[in-house]
Amino acid sequence: MPEVLRAPLVVEFPFTRSLGPVQSAFLTGLRERVVLGVRTTDGRVLVPPVEYDPVTADELRDLVEVAPTGTVTTWAWNPHPRPGQPLATPFAWVLVRLDGADTSLLHVLDAPGPDSVRTGMRVRVRWAATRTGAITDIACFDPYGGAPAQPSGSTGEFADPVTGIVTPARLDYTYTPGRAQSAYLDALAEHRTVGERCPQCRKVYVPPRGACPTCGVATTEQVEVGPRGTVTTFCIVNIKARNLDIEVPYVYAHIALDGAGLALHGRIAGIPYDQVRMGLRVEPVWTEGARHPDHYRPTGEPDADYDTYRELL
Amino acid sequence: MTREIAVVAFAQTDHRRSTDDLSEVEMLMPVLHEVLDRTGLRTADIGFTCSGSSDYLAGRAFSFTLALDGVGAWPPISESHVEMDGAWALYEAWTKLLTGDADTALVYAYGKSSPGSLRDVLTRQLDPYYVAPLWPDSVALAALQAQALIDAHETDEPALAAVAARSRATDNPHAQLRGPVPHGDYVVRPLRTGDCPPIGDGAAAVILAAGDRARELCERPAWIRGIDHRIEPHSLGVRDLTDSPSTRLAAEKAGAFERPVDTAELHAPFTAQEIVLRKALRLDDTVRVNPSGGALAANPVMAAGLIRLGEAAAAIHRGEADRALAHATSGPCLQQNLVAVLEGDPR
Ligand SMILES: [Zn+2]
Numbered sequence: 001m002p003e004v005l006r007a008p009l010v011v012e013f014p015f016t017r018s019l020g021p022v023q024s025a026f027l028t029g030l031r032e033r034v035v036l037g038v039r040t041t042d043g044r045v046l047v048p049p050v051e052y053d054p055v056t057a058d059e060l061r062d063l064v065e066v067a068p069t070g071t072v073t074t075w076a077w078n079p080h081p082r083p084g085q086p087l088a089t090p091f092a093w094v095l096v097r098l099d100g101a102d103t104s105l106l107h108v109l110d111a112p113g114p115d116s117v118r119t120g121m122r123v124r125v126r127w128a129a130t131r132t133g134a135i136t137d138i139a140c141f142d143p144y145g146g147a148p149a150q151p152s153g154s155t156g157e158f159a160d161p162v163t164g165i166v167t168p169a170r171l172d173y174t175y176t177p178g179r180a181q182s183a184y185l186d187a188l189a190e191h192r193t194v195g196e197r198c199p200q201c202r203k204v205y206v207p208p209r210g211a212c213p214t215c216g217v218a219t220t221e222q223v224e225v226g227p228r229g230t231v232t233t234f235c236i237v238n239i240k241a242r243n244l245d246i247e248v249p250y251v252y253a254h255i256a257l258d259g260a261g262l263a264l265h266g267r268i269a270g271i272p273y274d275q276v277r278m279g280l281r282v283e284p285v286w287t288e289g290a291r292h293p294d295h296y297r298p299t300g301e302p303d304a305d306y307d308t309y310r311e312l313l
Numbered sequence: 314m315t316r317e318i319a320v321v322a323f324a325q326t327d328h329r330r331s332t333d334d335l336s337e338v339e340m341l342m343p344v345l346h347e348v349l350d351r352t353g354l355r356t357a358d359i360g361f362t363c364s365g366s367s368d369y370l371a372g373r374a375f376s377f378t379l380a381l382d383g384v385g386a387w388p389p390i391s392e393s394h395v396e397m398d399g400a401w402a403l404y405e406a407w408t409k410l411l412t413g414d415a416d417t418a419l420v421y422a423y424g425k426s427s428p429g430s431l432r433d434v435l436t437r438q439l440d441p442y443y444v445a446p447l448w449p450d451s452v453a454l455a456a457l458q459a460q461a462l463i464d465a466h467e468t469d470e471p472a473l474a475a476v477a478a479r480s481r482a483t484d485n486p487h488a489q490l491r492g493p494v495p496h497g498d499y500v501v502r503p504l505r506t507g508d509c510p511p512i513g514d515g516a517a518a519v520i521l522a523a524g525d526r527a528r529e530l531c532e533r534p535a536w537i538r539g540i541d542h543r544i545e546p547h548s549l550g551v552r553d554l555t556d557s558p559s560t561r562l563a564a565e566k567a568g569a570f571e572r573p574v575d576t577a578e579l580h581a582p583f584t585a586q587e588i589v590l591r592k593a594l595r596l597d598d599t600v601r602v603n604p605s606g607g608a609l610a611a612n613p614v615m616a617a618g619l620i621r622l623g624e625a626a627a628a629i630h631r632g633e634a635d636r637a638l639a640h641a642t643s644g645p646c647l648q649q650n651l652v653a654v655l656e657g658d659p660r
Contacts, residue, residue: 004333009428011372015441023442046551048443054546074464074554076456077502082433084448093453093501095550104550106444106457114502119464135443167446169437173372173428178336209382210339216356216385218342 009175015167022051028161030137034154047101063156066100068125069149077114092117099148109141133162180210197221203261226257230304231280251276256312270297279303319527319534322351323623328489328515328611331427341516342383348518352530356385360415362392363406365399365422399619400641416526423516424615454645456501459585461554473584477507483606508584515613535626535655539567542651557593560650576601576634578621580641582608629657
């Protein structure tokens, strides 16, 4: 078996979310070093607060301040902190029922080791030095030996409330293309285009994805196609894409390589953009070190007859 | 009139730590062919197709559309997808068959966890306001639940290790982790490596059929007598982590408590979760629990729940079970739960 191709793949996105009135008050409160809960219709105080009662679905708006001290209701010792987690040294995950609350908040506890943590232990919020209106405004909890702290007397109304959050997220993957696409990429490295033929309907897929979507069977027979092909359809791009060093207008086309059962797409150059036409015969142009053709240019052959590519539109 | 609907065939891959030599469709396709072969059906004979998967696992956007290539979805078929475990795809297909719109359904699910870091990937399913910014990984959340059970004296570490050992004593040839497995160090205390499911890639498929069509396609159909799914409040701190009211309610609605079952396939990725589920489902020692090894033997995410339904059905097909319960879960600490009751005709 040939060596598996691999490449790093990073999926990175900011999670941007608007906040409702209760979440806004809670996160703004954290910025101001105040912890707010919400009172349910049956009188329980939920921390962190939600906008609808998880049992009755009643709309909840009655904000109540609770103390920054509380009791651990369950915990788990994390010996190997992972990226993004609140502390870089070993810590305990904890659910904490803050004094004045009836439910628990998930966060972390900075403690010297698992032997110093137990369910029922008392803890206190350690505020982050820089606070923006996010759950991470609580840096962590610390063990705490004192009496329940008194709430500050906040009304839950703040100047300049937080109305949204942006949570960056990044996930790292190792991309492996699988059997069919690996064979395609290996051939492309030699400037050859190799598709795969369906054993049932005989169609040649370029690039191959490993299966014929019509027949639902594996495509296995490798077939070299091109290098020349026919423009089956095209468009003229007039807006410059960011990070793309190509002058507009340019032509982007579907190109049916000779022998292929469907068209792939590529840029057409070496001809004025307004002279590109359906049926134009083209060939790939490679640049040094490239992993795929830079563009396609006219071969100078007569245009292909429409009937030769009408099924490939 | 309610239609009788049965699972008539089941197939799954050999689950592996990594399938980096295969794309998702290349991994899935043999399972689709196998499950169709068991019934003699071809894609064109299938009335409805439904799949479950998640793009986040392998980081490939719209990967389920590429997976459809393996079905043979052109010309267009009647098809749907859930970004959930395939057990919920089965639920959708069951509903479709109940309406009478189709007589047969193909349900499949696949997951390639190997390209990414599964523990971190799963944090992205959590509450984005209060929880996800802390990146609490899947083992950490399961460990909080395990500690709550230990505090409540419902289990202890040796009992959890026994769940792991019993699960992996399976003779299931598809299992990723079988036989004696060291219980290992703490991953997140109190959970050790042995308490956690293996991370791996795999796929599974079942075929559903209604009424006489089911009898034609399968010698002993596994009739779905009831199926239901329920969810817990989304905030972990609101829940009693030692219990699973949603599982109990789903089981009640599915008719699980009307008569005892002889076999149960539980989707408990972490040992402590089996303790919670046994209690919620009132399973005593007379019930064979997870003869397949369950998720502790193979946990291809997004397929592992469907596999529980498939394994329960296959036990009925083989005549090893007469009335089986299958359970699937999704989310942290048994957040969402599906329960199905399957029966074979009297022998
Ligand atoms: Zn074909």
